[in-house]
Amino acid sequence: MEKRMVKVLKGLAEFEDTSLAQLLEKIVLHSFEPVAGQEGEAAASPHSTRALAAIADLRRVYGLDDDVHQSRRYREDAS
Numbered sequence: 001m002e003k004r005m006v007k008v009l010k011g012l013a014e015f016e017d018t019s020l021a022q023l024l025e026k027i028v029l030h031s032f033e034p035v036a037g038q039e040g041e042a043a044a045s046p047h048s049t050r051a052l053a054a055i056a057d058l059r060r061v062y063g064l065d066d067d068v069h070q071s072r073r074y075r076e077d078a079s
Contacts, residue, residue, distance in 0.1 A: 004064040011058040016051065 013023040026046045035042040047055065059065065 002064075002066070004062045005066075007062045008055065008058040008064050011061075012051065012055055015054045015058075 009023060010020055013020045016023060018026075030046040031043045033044040034040070035044060045052075
């Protein structure tokens with residue numbers, strides 16, 4: 001997983017007062033829930049409006065400006 005994304009996730013877990021493992025489980029379980037009528041195109045979001053604002057702030061802080069398709073292009077430095 002890309003380092004900046006991990007930092008954002010850790011920050012969000014702290015914001016949500018939960019562990020990183022619990023946050024990841026929540027995200028994955030929600031990704032399994034399709035939006036009715038948009039199966040295969042959209043999934044339920046586990047994040048409140050307040051959490052989405054915190055995510056936006058954390059992304060700015062850690063320079064994470066990737067889009068949803070960025071994971072296909074991730075490469076970690078060997079350092």
